[in-house]
Structures are given as C-alpha cells and as structure tokens.
Amino acid sequence: xxxxxxxxxxxxxxxxxxxGVNLEINKGEVHAIMxxxxxxxxxxxxxxAGKDGYDISQGEITFNGKSIMDMAPEVRAQEGIFLGFQYxxxxxxxxxxxxxxxxxxxxxxxxxxxxLSAGExxxxxxxxxxxxxxxxxxxxxxxxxxxxxxxxxxNEIFQMAMLEPQLAILDETDSGLDxxxxxxxxxxxxxxxxxxxxxxxxxxxxxxxxxxxxxYVHILFDGKIVMTGxxxxxxxxxxxxxxxxxxxxxx
Amino acid sequence: xAKDEQKILDDITSSDYKYGFITDIETExxxxxxxxxxxxxxxAKKKEPEWLLEFRLKAFxxxxxxxxPDWAHLKxxxxxxxxxxxxxxxxKKKELESxxxxxxxxxxxxxxxxxxxxxxxxxxxxxxDAVIDSVxxxxxxxxxxxxxGIVFMSFSEAVLQHPDLIKKYLGKAVPSGDNFFSTLNxxxxxxxxxxxxxxxxxxxxxxxxxxxxNAANTGQxxxxxxxxxxxxxxxxxxxxxxxxxxxxxxxxAVVEILTMKDAEVKYSTVQNxxxxxxxxxxxxxNFVTKRGICKGDHSKISWTQVETxxxxxxxxxxxxxxxxNSIGEFYSVAVTNNYQQADTGSKMIHLGKNTKSTIISKGIxxxxxxxxxxxxxKMTKNATNSRNFSQCDSLxxxxxxGAHTFPYIEGQNSSSVIEHEATTSKISEDQLFYxxxxxxxxxxxxxxxxxxxxxxxxKQLPMEFAVEAQKLLSISLEGSVx
Numbered sequence: 159x160x161x162x163x164x165x166x167x168x169x170x171x172x173x174x175x176x177x178g179v180n181l182e183i184n185k186g187e188v189h190a191i192m193x194x195x196x197x198x199x200x201x202x203x204x205x206x207a208g209k210d211g212y213d214i215s216q217g218e219i220t221f222n223g224k225s226i227m228d229m230a231p232e233v234r235a236q237e238g239i240f241l242g243f244q245y246x247x248x249x250x251x252x253x254x255x256x257x258x259x260x261x262x263x264x265x266x267x268x269x270x271x272x273x274l275s276a277g278e279x280x281x282x283x284x285x286x287x288x289x290x291x292x293x294x295x296x297x298x299x300x301x302x303x304x305x306x307x308x309x310x311x312x313n314e315i316f317q318m319a320m321l322e323p324q325l326a327i328l329d330e331t332d333s334g335l336d337x338x339x340x341x342x343x344x345x346x347x348x349x350x351x352x353x354x355x356x357x358x359x360x361x362x363x364x365x366x367x368x369x370x371x372x373x374y375v376h377i378l379f380d381g382k383i384v385m386t387g388x389x390x391x392x393x394x395x396x397x398x399x400x401x402x403x404x405x406x407x408x409x
Numbered sequence: 410x411a412k413d414e415q416k417i418l419d420d421i422t423s424s425d426y427k428y429g430f431i432t433d434i435e436t437e438x439x440x441x442x443x444x445x446x447x448x449x450x451x452x453a454k455k456k457e458p459e460w461l462l463e464f465r466l467k468a469f470x471x472x473x474x475x476x477x478p479d480w481a482h483l484k485x486x487x488x489x490x491x492x493x494x495x496x497x498x499x500x501k502k503k504e505l506e507s508x509x510x511x512x513x514x515x516x517x518x519x520x521x522x523x524x525x526x527x528x529x530x531x532x533x534x535x536x537x538d539a540v541i542d543s544v545x546x547x548x549x550x551x552x553x554x555x556x557x558g559i560v561f562m563s564f565s566e567a568v569l570q571h572p573d574l575i576k577k578y579l580g581k582a583v584p585s586g587d588n589f590f591s592t593l594n595x596x597x598x599x600x601x602x603x604x605x606x607x608x609x610x611x612x613x614x615x616x617x618x619x620x621x622x623n624a625a626n627t628g629q630x631x632x633x634x635x636x637x638x639x640x641x642x643x644x645x646x647x648x649x650x651x652x653x654x655x656x657x658x659x660x661x662a663v664v665e666i667l668t669m670k671d672a673e674v675k676y677s678t679v680q681n682x683x684x685x686x687x688x689x690x691x692x693x694x695n696f697v698t699k700r701g702i703c704k705g706d707h708s709k710i711s712w713t714q715v716e717t718x719x720x721x722x723x724x725x726x727x728x729x730x731x732x733x734n735s736i737g738e739f740y741s742v743a744v745t746n747n748y749q750q751a752d753t754g755s756k757m758i759h760l761g762k763n764t765k766s767t768i769i770s771k772g773i774x775x776x777x778x779x780x781x782x783x784x785x786x787k788m789t790k791n792a793t794n795s796r797n798f799s800q801c802d803s804l805x806x807x808x809x810x811g812a813h814t815f816p817y818i819e820g821q822n823s824s825s826v827i828e829h830e831a832t833t834s835k836i837s838e839d840q841l842f843y844x845x846x847x848x849x850x851x852x853x854x855x856x857x858x859x860x861x862x863x864x865x866x867x868k869q870l871p872m873e874f875a876v877e878a879q880k881l882l883s884i885s886l887e888g889s890v891x
Contacts, residue, residue: 207846210838231845241846247839251861260857261847268848300861317847 159223160185160356161206161325166217168198168205175201177381179217183325186353190367190392191360193378194400199360200244202378203329207241208234221325236268238324242314242331249301254313257301258283258320265321286319290346307334315346322350327358332366344369364396379403439496445469448596451496455565458572468585468595475589481752482781482813483721485694488659495597495630553613559643560605561616564632567603574605578636582665582700582729590661591698598632598663606641606672615871617646631662637672639705644675646874660719662697670705670732675713677870679878681885682718689748689777692720699726703735703764711738712755713869715878717885720749725783727756730764730792737766740866742878744885745778745810754784754801754815759792759825768799771863773882774810775889781813788825795825804862805835806855806889841890855890856883 161183168176175198183189193199205212206219208231219226226234249257262282263273274282287293290312302310311331318326328347332340347357347370359370367375367389375391376383379400384407385391395403439450448469452462477488554561560571568575585595606612637643647664660682666674676699685692695718701710712726722745728737739755757766766786774780782801803812818827836858844854860867860879867875867882 209842230850231842232848232850235846235848243843243846247837247843249840249843249858249861251864252857253861256861257844257847257857260853261844261849264850264853265848321847 159183160221162218162220163202163206164218166202166205166219167215168201168217169213169215170201170211174215175381176205179378179381179383181376181383183356183358185324185356186351187374188351188357188359188370188372190370190372190375190389191358191378191383192362192375192392192395195362197378198381199378200329203241203327203358203360206234206327207231207239232264233268235321235323236265240318240321240323240326242311242318242326242328244329244333246302246305246310246314248303248305250303252301253298254301255280255283255298258317261317262320282320286316289319289349290316291342292316308336308339311335311343312339312346315343319346319350322355324355325358326350326355327360329360330362331359332361332363340366341369364392367392377403379407437498438494441494442491443493443495443597447495451597451599454496454498455568457568460576461568461572464579464585465596468592469597471586472589472592472596475586475592477589481723481783482779482815483723483750483752485721488694490593493629493659496599557610557613558607559610559612560603562603564598564601564603564634567634571603571605574636575603575634578634578665578667580665582667582702583663583698588698590696591663594630594632594661594663594698598630601631601633601662601664602635602645603633604635604643604645606637606643608638609640610638611641612643615644615646629660631660631664633662633664635664635666635674635676637666637668637674637708639669640671641669642673644871645677646871647676647678648680658692658694660693660695660697662695662699664697664699664726666699666701666710668701668703668705668708668710668735671707672705673709673711674701675711676701676726677874678712678714678716679870679874679881680714680716680718680722681881683720684718684747684749685720687747689720692749693718694721695719695724696721697724699724700729701727701737702729703732703737703761705735706732706761707734708732709736709738711736711740711869713740713866714742714753715863715867715870715881716741716743716751716753717881719751722749722751722753724753725756725785727758727785728766729758729760730766730795731760732764733761734763735761736764739766739768739770740869741769742771742773742863742866742882743780744773744882745775745780746885746889747776747778749776749778751779752781752783754782756785757787757797758785759788759795759797762791762793762795764792764795766795766797768797768801769865770799770801771866772801772803772812773806773859773862773886774803774812775806775886777809779811779813781815783815783817785817785819786827786829787819788821788827790821793822793824795822797825797827799828800830802832802834802862804859805833806886836890851890852883852887855886859883859886 159182163179163181166176166179191199221237259279266273292312331343372389375387375389377385439447448465452465583591586592635645668674682693682695703710710728716722726739730737737757743751743753745751754770755768768784770782772780772782784799786797788795801814805812812833814831816829820827840858841851841854845851859882867878870878
C-alpha cells in the first residue's frame with residue numbers, strides 16, 4: 159500500500175473539518191475525491207503534504223509503510239509526495255529553472271544521488287516541457303509570476319513531470335482551464351502514470367474524469383468519505399447532485 | 410645663577426616631554442586616546458611628508474570642534490573616543506598549525522560559503538603549504554599592472570612613492586570637515602588602497618585588496634583613493650564574504666573616487682563584519698563616507714554593495730555628477746538580522762547637463778532589526794535635462810523587524826525627471842510552503858526567495874563575488890523564519 163489514511167480527525171481554530179477519514183491508495187491506481195465546497199478536500203490534501211496550522215487530534219497517515227505525521231513538508235516531498243496546488247503562489251525573481259534545479263537536486267540528495275549537471279538538467283527540462291506543451295520562453299520567467307490560471311496549472315504538471323513523484327495529489331487542477339488546456343493537462347497526467355506511482359485527483363466536476371479516468375471515486379461529505387465506487391459514481395453524482403448524497407447519508 | 414640653572418633644567422625636562430613621546434617610535438601601539446601627539450605619532454610612524462602631517466593636524470583641530478550627528482534612524486551607544494588605540498603597527502597574525510585549531514563555527518561558515526581549503530587556511534592564519542606560492546602570484550600580477558602604467562598599492566606606500574598624486578587628489582571628493590567621522594578619518598587614517606589608472610588604459614583585472622602587495626591589517630580608519638584618468642576603466646572589489654572579526658569596534662573609513670572625461674570606475678563591496686551576537690551584544694560600527702566625483706564629461710561611477718554584517722551600518726556611497734552627460738549608479742542589498750541596524754542609501758547630486766543616475770536599493774530586515782533607506786536626489790539649476798530613477802524595496806521577514814524609508818528629492822530645474830518607486834513586502838507562508846512541498850528546506854527556500862528579490866543588485870557584481878554574495882545572503886538569514 160502506498161498511502162494509508164486511518165481515522166483522520168482534523169480541526170482548524172477549534173472547528174472540526176475532517177471527522178474520521180479513511181483512505182487506502184495502492185501503486186498504479188488513480189483515485190478521484192469529489193465533494194461539495196468546504197467539505198475538507200483541500201484540507202485533506204494539505205494535511206498529507208504537511209502544511210502547518212492544522213490540529214490533528216486523531217488518526218494516522220503512513221506512506222510506503224512509514225508514518226509521515228512528524229515529517230517536515232520538504233521531507234515528505236523528498237519521500238515522493240507531490241501536491242499540485244489549487245492556487246499556485248507566485249515567487250518573483252526566482253526563475254523556474256533555478257527553482258526546479260534546486261528542488262530536483264535536494265530530492266536527489268535525499269536519495270543519495272549526485273546532483274544533475276547543468277547539461278543533464280536542461281535536457282530534462284526541455285523533454286518535460288514538451289509533455290505539457292510549454293514554450294521555452296516560459297522557463298526563464300519567475301515562478302508563476304504573471305501567469306494566467308491555465309499557465310499556472312500547466313506549470314504544476316510540468317513540475318510533477320520533472321520530479322516524478324510516487325504520489326501526486328492534484329487539488330482542483332481543472333479549475334480555471336479552458337477545454338484545450340484541460341486536455342493538455344490531463345494528457346500530461348496520463349503520460350506520467352506508471353505501475354509504481356499513484357494519483358489522487360480532487361475535483362468538483364465530472365468533466366476532468368472523462369480525460370483522467372479514475373479507478374476509484376470517493377465522495378467526501380461532511381468531513382468523512384461517505385461513498386466509494388468506480389468511475390460511474392462520478393457520472394451518477396453529476397446527474398443527481400449533492401442533495402442525493404445528503405439524503406443517502408442522513409436517511 | 411639659580412635662575413639660569415632652573416631655566417636649563419626646565420628646558421631639558423620640557424624638551425624631554427616634547428620629544429620623548431616620539432622617540433618611542435619603535436613601539437607597536439600608540440598610547441590609548443586621541444590628542445595632537447597621537448596624530449603626530451601616526452604620521453611619523455608612516456614617515457609622511459610635512460604637508461600630509463599638516464592635513465592631519467588641521468583635520469584634527471576641526472574635528473575637535475564638531476559634534477557627532479544624531480539625525481540617523483539609529484540607536485548608537487555613546488562612543489568614548491579616548492578609549493580607542495589609534496595606531497597599531499602591522500603585525501604578523503599568530504600562526505596556527507592546522508585548521509583544527511580554528512573556531513569550528515568559523516570553519517562552518519567558510520564551508521557554507523564554498524571557500525576553498527587553501528583560502529580557509531589563509532584567512533584563519535594557518536601556515537599555507539609551500540606549494541602555493543602566493544608571493545609569485547602577486548609579483549606576476551603587479552608586473553602586469555606596472556607595464557600598463559597602473560599604480561595600485563597601499564595608501565601608505567603611495568604617499569611615499571607617488572606623493573604628487575596623493576597631494577593632488579586627496580580630499581577632493583570628501584573635503585576635510587565634510588562630516589564628523591570623515592574628518593576623524595582625515596586626522597587618523599591608517600591605511601587603505603591607492604589606485605591610479607592612466608589615460609586610455611582599461612585595467613585588465615578586477616583589483617581587490619587580496620592582491621595588494623603587503624596588505625597589512627588596515628584597522629579601523631581605512632582610507633582609499635581611486636583615480637581614473639581620461640578614458641580609463643577599473644573595477645575594484647572591497648571586502649570579502651568571510652566573516653571578519655576585529656578588536657576595534659569603530660570603523661570609520663573614507664573612500665574617494667574621481668573620474669576624468671570618458672572614464673569609468675566600478676566599485677563593489679561585500680561587507681560581512683561581525684554583526685554582534687543574537688542578543689545584540691558586540692559587533693562592529695561601520696560608519697563610512699564614500700563619494701565619487703564624475704569630474705569629466707561622459708564619465709561614470711557605479712557603487713554596488715552587499716551589506717550583511719556590522720552591528721550598525723551607516724553609509725551613503727554617493728556621486729557628484731559634475732561633468733555633462735556623466736552617470737552615477739548605486740546598487741545595494743542591505744541585510745539586517747537579530748538586533749542589527751542600518752541607515753544607508755545614496756546621494757546623487759546632479760550638477761552637469763544631461764546627467765543620469767540610478768538608485769536600486771533592496772533592504773531585507775529580519776529578527777528584531779531595523780533597516781532604513783535614506784537617499785538624496787538633487788537636480789541643481791544647471792543640471793538641465795537630467796534624469797534619476799530610484800527604486801527602494803523593503804522585504805520583511807517576521808513581524809518584529811522594521812523597514813524605513815527617508816527619500817529626499819530636490820528639483821531646481823524644470824527640465825529634469827526624477828522617478829521614485831518603493832515597495833514593501835514579506836515572504837508569505839504560502840511561498841515558503843510551496844518551496845517546501847517541492848523538497849526545498851525552509852532555510853533554502855528563504856535563501857532562494859531572498860536571492861530572487863536581490864537579483865537585480867547581485868547581477869551587478871563581478872561573477873565570483875556574485876556567487877559568494879548569494880551564499881552569504883542565505884547564511885545571514887538562516888533560522889530567521891519559523
């Protein structure tokens with residue numbers, strides 16, 4: 159098992175957001191997590207990535223059999239966890255090249271590997287750029303500075319391609335994308351799929367799942383995963399709406 | 410008879426008193442304190458000509474009538490000027506056997522800065538392997554310069570070998586009496602660099618104090634004078650990234666630059682004097698006067714500084730743009746952490762027509778420090794069609810530090826353009842988390858972000874300095890977040 163979340167309870171400022179989440183992700187799988195706004199989807203992603211400011215009152219998260227609860231965010235990343243942010247932040251003055259090079263080499267160092275030479279690195283960059291159809295002009299720009307929404311999301315997938323994580327959590331990767339950008343992003347994610355890695359796709363809309371076909375669909379509702387099914391579940395949800403879930407849970 | 414005897418006795422005793430002091434010339438240190446005799450002592454030690462002694466004495470008299478200024482945004486503990494030794498003979502550093510005997514914290518910093526092992530040994534006073542013949546390196550270097558007619562030596566040596574040049578240019582950029590600390594320097598300056606580039610010569614290498622033959626412990630009152638004659642060019646580097654301790658707390662240096670027609674001087678500084686400990690105790694006071702006069706038409710002076718050290722930094726490298734079409738530039742990154750304080754910036758005085766100046770100042774405050782930018786842009790009546798662009802940015806790390814800006818603008822003609830932009834920002838937690846999520850530790854992330862912020866200034870530095878400066882910025886801010 160790649161990722162195992164057991165009975166996770168999380169609060170922010172005294173308010174409980176996750177009320178006992180259980181989730182098992184194995185290698186080679188694509189999982190989708192859907193649910194209404196405010197239900198805790200992004201919180202779940204942030205907790206796995208190791209963001210500060212949350213109170214974990216109960217539960218356990220293991221990655222490749224190791225507990226990651228006490229690991230700093232950078233160590234979790236070095237272990238192979240990647241988060242595609244919903245709102246990627248801008249870092250002025252730091253070029254994507256410099257940023258990626260630092261990131262890649264820190265991860266390599268963690269695994270006892272030598273840093274990539276400048277030549278090897280640039281080669282890798284142009285290779286992965288093609289995957290998300292990024293023009294070379296983009297890479298000299300500062301990280302996300304002045305990027306459109308679509309460019310920011312493509313940049314997230316580009317970074318994912320560069321870092322080759324074992325577990326990628328994509329938080330609303332499709333929000334703000336037009337149909338062409340959506341296709342490019344989904345294409346990129348699909349190309350990166352292997353039998354050794356896994357992807358969690360967090361989304362509101364069924365549309366993305368036409369392109370990134372999930373093995374499992376989970377519905378996160380009121381802080382818990384209340385339903386799990388195959389890809390048809392997403393279609394049923396789109397048809398019937400969240401009221402249907404509410405009734406099923408309460409009734 | 411008794412009266413005569415008394416007179417003779419008096420003469421003898423008083424003359425003993427008058428000269429006894431100076432015959433102690435063989436001692437290593439001037440007696441502690443500052444009076445006219447101290448000034449004479451210093452001048453005699455250096456075997457200076459009469460006119461230079463006069464220069465010092467006049468300055469000393471003037472200084473005695475001046476008061477320490479208190480308008481800066483700085484809290485300066487009272488300085489006892491009588492509790493300072495104003496002259497120390499250049500002494501050989503105590504030689505250590507190996508790097509094992511050096512303070513491990515110092516070695517740690519050297520390693521982080523990427524300083525080679527050989528260099529580390531040199532910097533900490535460990536005997537250098539005979540394999541590296543630094544003397545021959547220096548000799549080859551000075552031969553190259555000599556062939557081009559370039560004069561580059563210690564200020565004290567230049568006084569003896571090129572007194573005419575010193576006499577002509579000393580005090581022209583920073584006149585005696587300019588300010589309290591520069592006037593003190595005029596009286597008691599120890600040593601520094603002298604550089605003269607003859608007409609039409611482009612100095613082929615970056616000059617730095619490392620290559621100055623017989624670089625002595627310049628101590629606390631450094632004096633540097635750089636002259637670029639018509640059409641000449643030189644790039645000069647001051648300081649080093651390696652942390653510098655000094656038994657003397659007060660540093661009041663003076664740097665003067667003069668450029669003739671079509672000449673250019675690029676002066677870069679990386680300053681990392683001991684900043685005091687985390688509780689704000691100790692640390693160097695760096696009160697410096699740096700000024701360049703673009704005397705000739707179409708000449709250019711640019712100042713680039715990376716200031717990360719000192720407990721208190723107080724300096725305004727400035728340009729007087731006298732020649733028409735002359736250009737002045739000031740690029741600065743000033744970092745303050747823990748309890749450090751800085752009040753720094755530049756003065757661009759436009760006298761000639763069509764003159765241009767640029768000020769780019771990046772302040773970074775962390776810990777409980779205070780960082781102030783203070784600048785003056787002055788367009789005089791005759792400086793028609795002139796232009797200034799100033800940008801001062803402040804970056805705050807944490808919520809206990811302060812960033813302050815005091816811009817002064819004086820426009821005395823209506824055809825000149827003065828632009829001023831300012832930003833204040835902080836490193837957001839989101840930016841840090843984004844970096845961490847990509848496997849970059851928090852300290853590395855701060856380094857990355859801060860270097861991105863300071864990029865515009867760092868790229869002005871000569872390359873090796875730039876690489877060291879980037880590492881230095883990261884190290885100065887380690888542990889400042891979280």
